[in-house]
Amino acid sequence: MQQLLDGIVRFRREDFESHKELFKELKEQQRPHTLFIACSDSRVDPNLITGTLPGELFIIRNIANIVPPYRESGEYAGTTSAIEYAVKVLEVENIIVCGHSNCGGCAASLHSSDMLNELPHTHKWLELINPVRDTVLREMDSMEPEAWEWMMEQGNVVEQLKHLLTYPYIKEKIMSGELALSGWHYIIETGEVFIYDKDTGEFHLANEIRKNRKG
Template sequence: MSFTQKLIDGIVNFRKVDFETHKNLFQELKDGQKPHTLFIACSDSRIDPNMITGALPGELFIIRNVANIIPPYRETTEYVATTSAIEYAVQMLEVENIIVCGHSNCGGCSASLNASERLTALPHTKKWLELIEPVKNRVLKEFSADEPEAREWMMEQVNVVEQLRHLMSYPYIYDKVMSGQLIISGWHYMIETGEVFIYDRKAGEFRLANGV
């Protein structure tokens, strides 16, 4: 069976099973959306925001890009694919939460951290990853090459924290967070274990959220 046929079969199965199961929900959603959360994740194919959170259609407004990056706020129209989606979710849809979700074995973080030569053939990706240069520099300073696993883990987590800081550079987000209308949080998802670690600002560390 080809991958194309597998996807077509999936469409048929969705219509027969999943759609029928949630038919009333889809009827409610036909006239508009009111998601409660903006979920910013990596484009990595192994990450499924709805599966991780158990959310139904209409609950999450999802932005995905390489290494779950949020460009710092600028008044100029730069990196508009991500910034316009953030603006729309917060200003138009009035989401109540923003989650930045990084993950283990992140290719974008690894490429930045290890200055991958492959990036020379990927000029747009290389330009995009320049946004996390400060994260890379901090991690390289604190962890030696003799600690590759710790260094990659830290790169992924510090990157999430850095993106939370970028979010707060958006005036309309800052105002809503300060007034209690919006909550922002950072997650680190472990692909191999299913564990999710959530950043604790007061402790300055990520803590396991879904341990058994």
């Protein structure tokens, strides 16, 4: 706890002071340009990865960066309500689903860990990525273990992009050109980000995409 308290003091003395005018602007309202859906994993920091400041990203985090398919429900739906708010009220221009390497949620789903028997809510949540798991299980015999992980993590990102398209108001905004979707796979140990190309069905290194666009 002391480390966190020291961090508060350091933030107020250093980071806040260097962005004082920005925080004054943010006092009354937020106008984020991007909804960033990421895993709750402590190693994934959306603002650090993207080099963005407070007010730019509206962030949703949960186990394995999952987007439940759209449904009308009387339940308490945290992820769904946050998506609704970001798109309908804040009118974000982009939605990014960002998976990452060594994802515990994806690994637990893939390997059916006994640990999940003690985590009933997590177990239920991960049922949403069973279709991805089943696809990977069918291909496992022809791949190395590291490839299983990447296939699961990247396949999960693609699956969540499909889920986003079940939201009528998202599909409508995409069709009108008001909203863009993107799927990312962040590699913790190298800092690399691979971006999904729906035309090829493959993930390409972000640095290469940027270089090609400049060229």
